[in-house]
Amino acid sequence: MRKITALASLLALVSVALIARAFADDPKNSGASIGAKAPDFTLQDQNGKNVSLHDFLGKIVVLEWTNPQCPFVQRHYQAKTMQTLASQYQPKNVVWLAINSSKFDTNDANQQWAAEQSISYPELNDSSGVTGKAYHATNTPEMYIIGIDGTLLYQGAIDNDPHGEKTNDRVNYVHQALDEILSGKPVSTPQTKPYGCSVKYKD
Amino acid sequence: MFTRLCRCVAALVLCLTTAEVSAAHVHAELLADVSAVQPGKPFWLGVRLSIDPGWHVYWKNPGDAGLPTRVTFTLPDGFAAGLLQFPTPRRFVQPGNIVAFGYEDSVMLLSKITPPPNLPGDFQGRFQAAVSWLVCSDICIPGKAAPSLALASSPSPDSTNRELFDDWIGQIPVNWADNPNVAAVHSRTTPGEANPSSRSFAVEIAWTHPAPDPVDFLPEALDDYNILQTDVKSSQDTTVIGFTLQSLAGKTPGPQTLRAVAGYLDKDGKRRGIIISVALPAQDANNH
Numbered sequence: 245m246r247k248i249t250a251l252a253s254l255l256a257l258v259s260v261a262l263i264a265r266a267f268a269d270d271p272k273n274s275g276a277s278i279g280a281k282a283p284d285f286t287l288q289d290q291n292g293k294n295v296s297l298h299d300f301l302g303k304i305v306v307l308e309w310t311n312p313q314c315p316f317v318q319r320h321y322q323a324k325t326m327q328t329l330a331s332q333y334q335p336k337n338v339v340w341l342a343i344n345s346s347k348f349d350t351n352d353a354n355q356q357w358a359a360e361q362s363i364s365y366p367e368l369n370d371s372s373g374v375t376g377k378a379y380h381a382t383n384t385p386e387m388y389i390i391g392i393d394g395t396l397l398y399q400g401a402i403d404n405d406p407h408g409e410k411t412n413d414r415v416n417y418v419h420q421a422l423d424e425i426l427s428g429k430p431v432s433t434p435q436t437k438p439y440g441c442s443v444k445y446k447d
Numbered sequence: 448m449f450t451r452l453c454r455c456v457a458a459l460v461l462c463l464t465t466a467e468v469s470a471a472h473v474h475a476e477l478l479a480d481v482s483a484v485q486p487g488k489p490f491w492l493g494v495r496l497s498i499d500p501g502w503h504v505y506w507k508n509p510g511d512a513g514l515p516t517r518v519t520f521t522l523p524d525g526f527a528a529g530l531l532q533f534p535t536p537r538r539f540v541q542p543g544n545i546v547a548f549g550y551e552d553s554v555m556l557l558s559k560i561t562p563p564p565n566l567p568g569d570f571q572g573r574f575q576a577a578v579s580w581l582v583c584s585d586i587c588i589p590g591k592a593a594p595s596l597a598l599a600s601s602p603s604p605d606s607t608n609r610e611l612f613d614d615w616i617g618q619i620p621v622n623w624a625d626n627p628n629v630a631a632v633h634s635r636t637t638p639g640e641a642n643p644s645s646r647s648f649a650v651e652i653a654w655t656h657p658a659p660d661p662v663d664f665l666p667e668a669l670d671d672y673n674i675l676q677t678d679v680k681s682s683q684d685t686t687v688i689g690f691t692l693q694s695l696a697g698k699t700p701g702p703q704t705l706r707a708v709a710g711y712l713d714k715d716g717k718r719r720g721i722i723i724s725v726a727l728p729a730q731d732a733n734n735h
Contacts, residue, residue, distance in 0.1 A: 278696035313586050347542075373543065382511045382545050399696075406514060435696035437673070441587045442512035445543035 276379050278399060278434045282390040283378040287368035290354035295366050302392050304338045304425060306418060309376065311346045311384040312357045314441035319408050320385060321361055330365050333422055340365040345376030347446035373445040386438040387418050397425060400436030470590035472499040472582045477574065477594040480612040483601030486566035491612055493555040494518050494576045504580045506536035506548040508668040513547055514581040518556050523572030525563030532557040534618035535710040535720030538663040548665050555615040570600040620708040620720030630655050634725045637689065645675060645693040650723055652686040652709060659711035662686045666707040671700035694730050702729045
């Protein structure tokens with residue numbers, strides 16, 4: 245009896261130590277990390293319908309942090325960067341979700357933007373900023389790719405062209421990563437620095 | 448109809464000859480610290496941006512968001528422009544802990560211009576600065592301007608805008624060893640959290656007088672690392688800047704140097720900056 249108690253205590257001690265180490269290992273302010281489980285969320289789309297990340301387990305999910313008032317987002321929507329990617333990969337079981345963590349965001353504004361831009365994917369209202377902060381999203385646009393098992397595979401910029409002036413040397417990191425994921429390869433560029441406007445959090 | 452056309456043309460001509468150009472929330476001017484140029488004698492050109500209250504433009508490293516302010520000079524034949532100098536910026540923290548480096552109210556970006564040694568006595572030329580920026584408050588608006596300035600040569604030019612140039616030149620960051628307010632700067636790695644892909648550093652500045660407070664940590668852009676957190680503590684005559692770096696996933700950075708500016712207000716309330724360098728050892732291949 246004593247041996248079992250001793251073993252149980254030892255196991256408990258080791259578990260506590262491991263958990264403590266896990267929290268100590270979590271870098272401050274890093275939000276979701278590459279290779280870790282992407283934080284779950286439930287947000288309203290432009291029609292007021294609840295959309296949860298866990299609805300899409302088993303599919304590749306692309307999260308696009310967005311803000312229609314940001315000139316970087318406007319430039320990409322004029323060039324149809326996001327819309328083209330979303331429709332190109334939709335037949336390959338890739339889900340595209342746009343998230344707006346700006347304090348100004350409303351379902352109505354999202355509906356208007358979706359109609360103006362002929363957007364077929366959900367525009368999610370995160371005006372409280374909770375989901376943005378869970379992902380430590382700092383910019384619009386900022387992109388995240390989540391694998392079919394729910395782990396984060398890419399985080400960062402849409403491409404390597406913050407000024408919008410590259411031609412032959414422009415690399416779209418989302419396009420590159422999706423192709424690699426779909427062909428079973430590791431993502432060669434899993435993390436880049438995002439560019440764009442700051443996310444307009446309320447606090 | 449004809450009168451209106453004349454007025455429009457007159458306005459256009461006036462616009463083209465002025466050294467000032469306005470775009471949304473930013474007014475750009477090109478100024479020189481001399482009234483005329485001399486063969487081989489360097490002078491300063493300054494692009495002054497006057498910014499509407501509540502708006503800001505960005506440093507060469509904008510921080511977490513924004514775009515660097517850029518200037519490209521077009522000079523008459525034989526003139527050479529030195530590296531663009533950015534005065535010490537301010538550090539802004541926006542909701543969500545988003546850090547930006549930039550300028551409010553006004554800033555003058557500077558370049559030292561060297562005329563050719565064989566400049567003719569009857570020289571007259573136009574100097575132009577193509578400026579582009581992102582100006583932000585709650586929203587962001589990209590902008591650009593191309594102010595220009597005409598200068599001729601003269602054997603004995605006057606100094607112009609002296610106070611203005613001295614003020615802004617004084618705000619350009621200097622190597623800490625060249626600043627009489629700084630006795631020493633030491634940097635070291637510190638035991639940080641047990642995360643294999645992040646490392647913590649501390650930079651200690653020993654001042655020759657009571658430490659200024661606050662001191663802003665203004666790092667240049669790092670391609671391979673994210674800065675997870677920064678803290679600055681000043682006490683007595685010492686300031687300690689602590690920061691933690693995490694390498695981007697998928698990267699094993701080689702040894703490199705982080706250059707940063709420590710920005711502060713001196714005892715006369717003037718913004719100053721000292722350049723500090725921190726050696727970053729190579730990331731171990733086993734770290735993620």
